[in-house]
Amino acid sequence: MVPLFPKSDASNRHIAVIGTYTPRKCGIATFTGDLVDQLGRFHPEIAFDVYALTDPAEALDYGDIAGEIMADERADYARTARAINESGVDAVWLQHEYGIFGGDHGDMVCDFVDRLAAPLILTLHTVLADPGEKQRAILTHLLTRASQVMVMSRHSADLLARLYGIGNERLTVIPHGAPDRPFGRQRAFKGYLNLGDRPVLMTFGLLGPGKGIEHAIEALPAIVERHPDVVYRIVGATHPNLLARDGESYREGLQALAERLGVADHIEWANRFVDTPELLDQLEACDIYITPYPGLQQSTSGTLSYAVALGKAVVSTPYLHAKELLADGVGEFVAPGSAQSIAEAVNGLLDAPDRLEAMQRRAYAKGRETIWPRFADAGAALVEKSVAAPRIPAARLFATPGLSGFTTMCDDVGIFQHAIGTVPDRNHGYCVDDNARALMLMNLADGFDARDADAWSRRFAAFVQDAWNPDLKRFRNFMGYDRKWCEDCGSDDSNGRAIWALGHTAVHGCNEDLRWWARGLFDAALEGLADIDSPRALAFAMLGAALRVEGEPDHAGALALLERGGAVLDGLLNAVRRPDWAWFEAVLGYDNPRLSQALIEAGRILNREDWRDSGLTSLAWIAEMQTSATGQFRAVGSDSFYRPHEMLPFDQQPLEAQAAVDAASSAFRVDPARRWFDHATMAYRWFLGDNDRGAVLADVATGRCRDGITPRGANRNCGAESILAFQLAHYGVIALAHYQQPESGGDILESQRIPQKPTAHIR
Template sequence: MVLDFVDRIAAPLIVTFHTVLEQPSDNQRRIVDHLVRRASRIMVMSLLSRDRLVAQHHAPREIVEVIEHGAPDRPFGREDAFKAARGLGTRPVLTTFGLLGPGKGLETVIQALPEILRAFPSVLYRIVGATHPNLIASEGERYRNELKELAQSTGVSHAIEWEDQFLDTTELLDQLEACDIYLTPYPNLQQSTSGTLSYAVALGKAVISTPYIHARELLGGSVGILVEPKSAPAIAQAVCSLLNDPARLATQKRRAYDRGRLTIWPRFADAVSHMIERSVAQPLCAESVREPSFDAVRRMSDSTGMLQHAIGAVPDRRHGYCLDDNVRALMLVNVAAGISINERIKLATIYAAFIQHAWNEDIGAFRNFMRFDREWCEERGSEDSNGRAIWALARTAIDNPNAELRQWATRLYDTVLGHSQALDSPRTLAFVTLGAAAMVAQRPGHEPSRAAVIRGAEILAHLLERSRRPDWIWFEAVAAYDNPRLPQALIAAGQALQRQDWLALGQESLAWICQRQTAPGGHFRPIGSEGFGLPYDQLPFDQQPLEAQAVLDACAAAYRVDGAELWHMHGMAAWRWFFGANDRGVVLADPDSGLCRDGINPRGANLNCGAESILAFHLSYHSMLALIRGQTQDSGKRVDHTEQGGSRPVVYS
């Protein structure tokens, strides 16, 4: 249940681990690993816990913060007054407090009392705290009774005072102030946090403890005395050495008190506050709309095409190429006015050659994935890659500045369009419909394109009406990737064939998915890839640039239809997502280099800059321009931009 819960948290998640086990079970390891992957920041209370999370659970060291257990802030040296209030006189008082259970090791102290009492007959050992409720439920007071029987058999019952109740904080601290030496004889040396130990140190008590994790760290530097576990002689010797030397006892108390100043609640609160400040999204800096540098596209391209992936900003040749990225790259150079016409034609020819080579005429389908050695990994690519290729060919036939490339695209489009009749996944239909609708606008009498538009729009409209519920205006029972393309296709089909019903369905479903991807704070929150395919549900991570581009494209298309401010608002939110208006406050895109990070995960930005992300950013810029120009034309606002792709920013109101 906890893991299911944290998977749905979009806000920065801070996880506090009370204990990090040295040898967790397989299930414990699975749960901790999952929490570590989701956490933006992790808080632990010991250095060893941090080191274990890093070594055993692969937590990035930079997100793990050690903030020691907090403790109260009270004046030093008030033992006499609090002893008097309890009628304890001047007796030396030893104390252990906390919920009782076998893990406390109290029997070891009781076994040490005979030797202590021989040297100091007036010593009183106070055991403060109720029995642990889980122990009460399973065996009642058996453990406490066994301790009392041990005290009776060793003849020390008269020197033990039992405070058998659960105390509120003030009473607990008052009781603790009435002691001279605090004992934590825990036999389990893996305990990484003890609130009772933190309290005792902060109140200035001389502490004798076994060397469990928290004690080793808190009592280091002679702040306390560490003794071997389950050793009554060691405890007796440590207690007697302090009581025999009042000056040493006073020094130990002062050392503890001084060390405790580092852990008092105000210091704890400051540390936690600073941790939270480092975890939350920072205020967004306004970002003008500047055409991204084409350098990032160049560095991901070679004579074969555009490489898929990168490690950081360096192309990763191991994964080769894919049709999807090359069709997107071709669509970009069709409209990228910020580079020379010669470079546009050169790059367009490279991407076009990749698409042409991807066409497998023997089976009537495009291949998708190619290794770096130019060998295809398959004979048939995914339906989506085939649909995107048809869309890109249509756009190239219309948008490319070179007549020969436009003719090439038209011929190949006409060749492959008929094979799309076998494609029926919703997004593939949307891609084909977008391409065919563009062709209908360019070639009104082209019947294969009209038929493809009708087929795609009718199926999408049918899916929408079949799947809709009062709270779910969508084409399927799930939401996945590139979601706005489905309503965008209906809008394009409605415009191409003058079908108001398709336009209305496209606008309605686009408004719904845009609202679904808007966080309560108003920023864009795309459906995360981890949640693709969840019935009537979604998860916030990982967020990918492709989703922002799809929103911008679809909103620009909708804005051209009705000029509604709604589309401008959602489009602007998607654009700003690239520049920090997101759940982690991270900037993904850099106009100066043209690079774009691969998305947002629970810890922040994915630092890799793959082809899909770079192209999504560059194509988003052109959709953003369309939105701004459309709004300006409608409202009469002035826009400062360079029509031929200069570097001056677009200024929008």
């Protein structure tokens, strides 16, 4: 279980970046390139792997990047997500715009982010005020997966708060970055472009009807009348999508308009896509930058940020980004679609050179807030805010959990199923699943005197007893808060867990009376298992049978159950497994290691080496599947449950970590290798914060545990299943450490401060 990559720390971050990328000709590609270049320049401690979204129609050389994603190929997203997870990155930074991902409105991005294990940083280049149903669904899904969200305008942040409920703890506004160049070099760059001392107006961008350039051209006659030397430079190629559909008809229409108005000689066309350095040189040569966009919802314009940072006077329609960046006299606003308004604003500035220079200086001062060093600092801070916390110190690993969090989940009936935060939720009542687990905990827990241990044990035993339906030979599962059973027969799983708890109590109950009761109900319940063939229910019952045999080696019913269950599990494994999928089923579900653990126990007790070896092999496979590239435990996510031959990382649940601990303990009994102890402790550390989100789930002081890890961190609820999984995992890893002690010469117990009291093994 050696990690492929060492875990990064604060001085060495490793980030995967997803988006279109240079040399692709689009604004987001330019932004992604700037993001990587500028953070790499000012924060070299951050390393980037770039995965570029590509269009098969474009054959581009992306240089030395980590990979490409064909935007319309669903399999490419799955392949890339797997590669990113295996690379052990600290976070994934995804650039989102609806048009750059494949599928309906770009919905292939949703399945992609579901597969990513590292924290997700989401940059939203567009936040729509009135999204369509599909657009809203996509963004909602992305926001549920994102650890941090970046937007470039306050307006976008307000929309996210109003429409999607995103709070400041996950939302950061970082204005679009811009270059840091000296102020006032127009004359030098005009000379470079052979423009002399002419007043220069400029608009830049991929040409299309949404740019409003026709209105600026319509304003030129009035501007030329007052300033006959003026030149309007229109820099940029026609948008490739428009070019593919309509050719150069839009540009030709603009040129025809200029001819009709008699201003064609006052326009220079730079009909090509220019890279950032050339764009900056072009901007430096202009006096007034014009953005006459008719649509007012554009929340980000990189070239507007560049123009302001270079100290250019800006005449603009009040679209969203412009309203924020050009406020307080930084620029001048004009009415959308109004050539007269543009002409008046431009002439007003050219008529008054002092006023023009004052506006340019205000723009330059404003631009100091967004220059690349400031942008890079903000981006680096966002990375640190997103990545998982540092690993826990070993000294905290084996502290004995308190029990107050456990007891406050209980009343005189038993333990409640669920909680809202740390408050027990009476609405969901009780279940035999949790009360059976609670009984097992009472068989093991330190911290109670004999009288209290007996009282708590009898409370949970009474619940299990009352759950027994002798007419059906099965256990009920769910009971309401009114103490009425909600069913006559519980699920196969709940019946398997009840048998398991009875087998455990038959051997480890706190007194002989309790052990006698457990033996009797175990024997009575065996008959009801005859028609159960659910793999997990069988595995749970087999673990109870293995314990029953420990106390009574010739128990015929328990041996028969192990024989039948072992045959079923071994048959499933042989039928389903393939070279890359050494498992019992085509899907991964919950409590996965229990299947291997049950087969190991059956092989051990029945002297079936083939079953034992199959159990060990399958357990090694699931252990590898649940080990991240950074050497952390990554529990099979609940999103995986119905997806054949896939493992998705969220939501991760405590039950899986406990199962990994206990299965490793069973494996060590038949294969005393250090790797099983290492895997068990890795799984236990998951509770304490050594996980994909650095989320501390377990509170050792109270013994509470949160309900799992979501893409955004810990689920705040502390239900019975989670509390019991943490508590039982603790005693399981302590027991395994004591089993391992002879192999290690005692060094593990001493170096890890493991309690010296031997503890009963949980199986």
